[in-house]
Each structure stands twice: as C-alpha cells, then as structure tokens.
Amino acid sequence: MKIDGVPYRTIWPAADGAVEILDQTLFPHRFEILRLTGLDEAAHAIRAMQVRGAPLIGATAAYGLALALRKDASDAGLASAAATLLATRPTAVNLHWALERMKAALAPLAPAERADAAWAEAAALCDEDVAINAAIGDHGLKIVEELAAKKAPGEPVRILTHCNAGWLATVDWGTATAPIYKAHDKGVPVEVWVDETRPRNQGAFLTAWELGRHGVPHKVIVDNAGGHLMQRGLVDMVIVGTDRTTARGDVCNKIGTYLKALAAHDNGVPFYVALPSPTIDFTVDDGFEIPIEERSGDEVSWLPGLTDAGDYTRVRLTPETSPAANPAFDVTPARLVTALVTERGVCPATREGIAGLFPERAAA
Numbered sequence: 001m002k003i004d005g006v007p008y009r010t011i012w013p014a015a016d017g018a019v020e021i022l023d024q025t026l027f028p029h030r031f032e033i034l035r036l037t038g039l040d041e042a043a044h045a046i047r048a049m050q051v052r053g054a055p056l057i058g059a060t061a062a063y064g065l066a067l068a069l070r071k072d073a074s075d076a077g078l079a080s081a082a083a084t085l086l087a088t089r090p091t092a093v094n095l096h097w098a099l100e101r102m103k104a105a106l107a108p109l110a111p112a113e114r115a116d117a118a119w120a121e122a123a124a125l126c127d128e129d130v131a132i133n134a135a136i137g138d139h140g141l142k143i144v145e146e147l148a149a150k151k152a153p154g155e156p157v158r159i160l161t162h163c164n165a166g167w168l169a170t171v172d173w174g175t176a177t178a179p180i181y182k183a184h185d186k187g188v189p190v191e192v193w194v195d196e197t198r199p200r201n202q203g204a205f206l207t208a209w210e211l212g213r214h215g216v217p218h219k220v221i222v223d224n225a226g227g228h229l230m231q232r233g234l235v236d237m238v239i240v241g242t243d244r245t246t247a248r249g250d251v252c253n254k255i256g257t258y259l260k261a262l263a264a265h266d267n268g269v270p271f272y273v274a275l276p277s278p279t280i281d282f283t284v285d286d287g288f289e290i291p292i293e294e295r296s297g298d299e300v301s302w303l304p305g306l307t308d309a310g311d312y313t314r315v316r317l318t319p320e321t322s323p324a325a326n327p328a329f330d331v332t333p334a335r336l337v338t339a340l341v342t343e344r345g346v347c348p349a350t351r352e353g354i355a356g357l358f359p360e361r362a363a364a
C-alpha cells in the first residue's frame with residue numbers, strides 16, 4: 001500500500017542481497033526499515049514480532065531460508081534452517097506451509113543451485129500473497145456493497161475488525177482490510193471500528209495507522225466495546241483475519257476474536273473471516289487441536305509508547321507482585337462464522353464449503 005504516496009510492501013529484497021522489512025514494533029510512532037542479512041535476524045524478526053501476521057510470517061520465513069542457504073545449502077543446512085524458523089511461533093500455519101513449500105522446491109536441486117532458487121521462490125510466494133489478498137478484497141467488496149445498498153445514501157457501512165489483518169500482516173493489501181480498501185477506493189462509504197487488541201495493540205498501533213494513511217474513516221475502541229456497539233445496532237459487519245482455519249472451518253485468530261464472534265451471533269451481526277488458502281490447515285478438523293502461543297506476561301504488564309519528548313519508553317501497568325497470563329490466540333467455532341472470504345470466493349465455514357473452493361487441497 002502507499003505511505004505518503006510511496007508504494008510499499010512489508011517485505012522486499014534489497015539490491016545488495018539483504019531482505020528489508022518494516023519494523024512493526026515501532027509503529028505507529030516510528031517508521032523504520034530493518035535489514036535482514038541472515039537466518040538468525042529473520043528468525044528474531046518473527047519471534048520478536050518485528051514482522052507479524054500469518055502471511056507475512058510465512059513470507060519472512062521463506063526469505064529467511066533463502067538467506068540461510070547462502071551460507072549452507074547442504075541437506076543438513078536446509079533442514080536445520082527450516083527447523084529454526086519453524087520454532088519461532090507455533091500458531092500461524094503459514095509458517096509451516098511456507099517452509100514446506102520452500103523445501104519441496106529446493107530439496108530436489110543440487111546444493112549449488114538452492115540459494116538462487118530459494119530467492120526466486122520466496123519472491124514468487126510474496127507475489128502470490130499480494131494477488132491472493134487482492135482477490136479476497138474483490139470478493140469481500142461484494143459483501144460490503146450489498147450492505148451499502150441497504151443504507152441511506154452516503155451512510156457508511158460500519159465494519160468492526162479485531163487485531164491487524166491489514167496490509168501490515170501480509171505482503172500487501174491485507175486480508176480483512178482488503179475489502180475495506182477496495183470499498184473505500186471505489187467510493188463505497190465505510191467506517192471502521194478498530195479494536196485496540198490488547199496486549200500487543202495491533203489494532204491501535206497498526207490497523208489504525210494503516211487505515212489512517214489510506215484515508216479510511218475509523219475509530220479506535222477498547223476491546224470490550226464491541227459487544228455494546230453491536231447491541232446498539234452500530235455494527236453492520238465484523239471481518240477478521242485468521243492464523244489457522246481448520247478443514248471444517250474452525251477459526252484460530254488473535255485472542256478476543258471468539259468474544260466478538262459470540263457478540264455478533266447474539267446480535268445478528270454477520271461475522272466474516274478473510275481466509276487466504278495458505279492459512280487453511282487441512283490436516284486438522286478440531287480447532288482446539290491448534291497450538292495456542294503463550295507469550296510473555298510482560299506484554300500484559302508493560303505498555304510501550306512515546307514520551308512527550310518523543311522518546312520511546314514503556315510503563316508498567318500492573319503491580320510488580322502480579323504475574324500475567326498471555327494466551328495470544330483463541331478459536332472461534334465454525335458455527336459462529338457467517339462465511340469465509342477466500343481468494344476463490346465466499347463459502348460457508350464448513351468442510352463442504354471449503355472443499356468446494358479448494359478440492360485439490362481437500363483431496364490431498
């Protein structure tokens with residue numbers, strides 16, 4: 001997407017052979033480009049959430065593997081680098097998917113050919129992510145337009161989203177935000193309720209920033225306000241991303257998503273999940289089998305921010321004697337999902353719905 005008129009992706013190959021990313025731990029107050037020159041930096045970038053979001057995690061792992069193979073392209077080197085990257089975060093299936101795709105493309109090659117081939121495969125994976133998300137935007141746009149047709153002229157479609165499934169969570173466009181950008185760019189009035197998304201505040205820090213840069217009207221709300229807004233008829237649809245969706249349509253996403261789905265179900269608000277196919281895990285049926293990342297309690301106990309003088313700092317929120325628990329994801333059962341918005345169209349959150357759009361994957 002554009003930042004002050006300049007087109008950006010979240011990750012790209014630099015001319016000197018490094019990989020460059022936007023350091024998302026500094027948003028919204030600082031915009032800094034980070035250079036990744038090796039496996040360890042790529043693994044740290046994922047683990048420390050300098051890059052985050054299921055598709056972007058996969059893309060970073062793909063380039064991380066390409067960087068690693070420059071140093072050791074042997075079978076053992078390939079296996080070791082893939083294992084290092086896989087261990088960075090457990091929930092987003094795109095990490096495993098991307099690494100499996102890279103290994104399938106590279107293993108048959110002679111070691112001397114692997115580094116260049118990995119670089120090309122990582123670039124192709126990124127380009128495909130952009131195309132997938134643009135297609136999700138096109139299919140999701142129809143949903144927004146149908147809601148707009150029911151409103152008074154000029155009255156915005158009010159969309160609630162949780163966490164950041166925006167272009168900052170992908171290579172470009174985003175998943176949940178793609179229909180929003182497409183609608184806004186087409187002149188369909190939209191207004192977005194942005195869940196702050198404690199504790200890492202991906203909504204307040206990232207979604208608000210990217211919507212604002214694109215000129216999309218939005219308001220940041222505390223996570224606990226969504227149910228109240230839905231009860232008052234102030235939400236026309238909810239759309240979120242996902243880190244792993246099972247073959248039967250159970251959706252694993254950022255902690256708090258399940259509570260929004262419950263509130264939407266209770267208030268008759270349609271609840272959509274933007275789902276790029278690399279995020280479907282056909283090997284799992286029951287969402288409760290998905291590993292839920294437990295992150296440091298410090299992310300709950302401390303809040304990063306900018307001082308009045310413009311210096312980055314963090315403040316303690318909780319008593320020093322109070323430990324914190326920090327599960328980073330939850331699972332929304334398929335029964336609470338109105339529909340899945342994929343690059344191949346919109347389908348019910350059912351095994352049949354998903355298999356109908358991706359028969360070749362379901363059958364594999």
Ligand SMILES: CSC[C@H]1O[C@H](OP(=O)(O)O)[C@H](O)[C@@H]1O
Nearest residue numbers: 052053054163165169241253254
């Ligand atoms: C388009 S996937 C975005 C997905 O990833 C986020 O998790 P995290 O920021 O911890 O990587 C969140 O679950 C988003 O919905």
